[in-house]
Amino acid sequence: MQDDNYGKLISSLAKVNDKRICLLVMDGLGDCANGSKGTALQIARKPNMNQLAGQSACGLLLPVGTGITPGSGPGHLGLFGYDPTVYVVGRGVLSALGVEFDLQNRDVAARLNFCTVDAQGNITDRRAGRISDDENRRVIAKIRADLKPPKGVEVFFETEAEHRALLVLRGDTLDDNIGETDPQTTGVPAPRADRPPYNQSRTAKIVAGIIDQVGKILADEKKANFILARGFAKAPNWPLFPERYQLKPAAVAGYPMYRGVARLVGIPVVGQPTTAADVCAGAAKALADHTFVFAHFKYTDKTGEDGDLDGKVRRIEEMDAALPALLAAKPDVLIITGDHSTPPSLKAHSWHPVPVLMAAGHLRGGQAPAFDEVNCRGGEIGTIPSHHLLPLAMAHAEKLEKYGA
């Protein structure tokens, strides 16, 4: 792990008071210009957000670093104040979060693909013809029924979706020094998990043995007759959010991945709404007895990934219309931002900094006339790393002691 000097310093200054911070994440919020149309935020009719911008410090967030496109895990860790280049989540752990597997400190997790191999053991399809979720569940059940776990180790197989699954080993003194077995190509056999230099690892031998067993259990399957494993990772052992910031946190999130990232840093989930109206109502409710509420809205990202600009605009307008219910709870600091940008023109996450507004006291003036990527550029916050946002919100909520005399 690299240094987390800034985070440690903030942690050493954190103090308790009753003020409440609400972090509303509109997933994938940022956009590019869409030709002459402007960004989704610029196109959307959003009177509430524009009015809020006039009472807010605005700016842009850099989730990981200039030019770097973040995944959902790093994007959210940054918003929770954890530098995502320091607090690195392995792919296996992300898979576990995605299916809400209750990952424990001793566990090692890996992301699995079901694949198809020929009689010689060479891979013919790395995704087993993208089998259905039902097929996936059927094959997982077969493995669970027949697998003999190695002594002293519990083994969990979990369905994700289509050809994707999760493998978790639980036991004492497991390590994650295990060879990835997905060659990322076809026409070759999967390499063994315990090939050199991984043959020093007891856990690599255990994994290789499990994969051998699975090959035999699935031998008569047409499509999903083998597995490929990658992203072996131990559950992280990080400073948890409540202690790190002296905040009493709650998460309101409708999708498993975001609940998982919240739980990973010790933020309990108190609601699972998905629509804009329900997200705002859930956040308002949670603010009654928590000093930090993370509320997640998925559809701005989903429409972006679908290349659906109109849809993204509509989702922003839905959230804008729902905001009064959240504002009625009168959080002392209200942040509206995203975990990354998802421009419909790219149909994917992007590297563009994410617009942010923070409605709070102790502002400086010169507020932005509207909430969008261009107006945020000249705002009071400037362009800062995402993981500096939570400390700034704590400052505005007077939750940080002075540094030095």
Next chain:
Amino acid sequence: MQDDNYGKLISSLAKVNDKRICLLVMDGLGDCANGSKGTALQIARKPNMNQLAGQSACGLLLPVGTGITPGSGPGHLGLFGYDPTVYVVGRGVLSALGVEFDLQNRDVAARLNFCTVDAQGNITDRRAGRISDDENRRVIAKIRADLKPPKGVEVFFETEAEHRALLVLRGDTLDDNIGETDPQTTGVPAPRADRPPYNQSRTAKIVAGIIDQVGKILADEKKANFILARGFAKAPNWPLFPERYQLKPAAVAGYPMYRGVARLVGIPVVGQPTTAADVCAGAAKALADHTFVFAHFKYTDKTGEDGDLDGKVRRIEEMDAALPALLAAKPDVLIITGDHSTPPSLKAHSWHPVPVLMAAGHLRGGQAPAFDEVNCRGGEIGTIPSHHLLPLAMAHAEKLEKYGA
């Protein structure tokens, strides 16, 4: 100590020339908006600063980090080019600076509170009823008269103000691994300085013995009948300003704390003015034979701490009126900034970045029309850490060699 790679690089590039840099610190300069009135800088009539802004690179300084409120020590270290998260000053050292105690390399300093204890030794008042400065001096004199110093160690007791005092030990091989004896609460006895794990420290035993003696010496006092000690710290052994930057520095500062921080980094004090007119005259005089002059003006902070917006505005106007005397000395680079913000609405230091103007050659255009928090936001300097400002001034004064060929 953390890394100081930037500072070391700057130091390796520093070269001597005759150009003169003046750093005018208006303590606690930055502000928030004060509702519709604007910031103190925006309200103040300050034609000279506004005209200077038109010939300046403007920007905002971040003294410690986003959201972090700096004390005066860290605030000034940043302006002197020392990253205050790397160059950390202990509270005992700050107390020593505050009373201009001539701290030496072998010294260990601690901040003392006089307190009141009952017959059982339990603390009943951590501040001894906030005794007067005169009372403090009387009790200090009593301790000085009766204390028997341990062999090989000099012991200094010095009055700060009210219940606050300074303890310094001077001797060979002293350490600062000493337990704080202020429990930060009442109804309990003060813990001993040499309790485990501090019982390995010879210095902790010495301190515990001194505190035992003081308890006996003060036994018949009504209020100040015991002491609490915290913030044990050795005098730092840092690279000094003249060698680090190849500058011939001087400080012009009317208050002990700021003279102390200057001396701590090897900047000699050549004047102690307090009014705006005297500060500018003193700085102008010092510029005659120094290549770096630090001039300190206290009252913009004091009025901020008092919640006195009108007063803060007036102090800015006083300084503006005094500036021509400083400008007449024609410094090659003139910086006007603060060590932190002190918004009257908060009556305290704050985390807000500090406006800065640097009147110098080699500018880019697009200068700010006025010197204030909002106009500085879009200025040529941008928002930078405070400790990057001095190197930037050196660059404009052509005092830094090229890096690499």
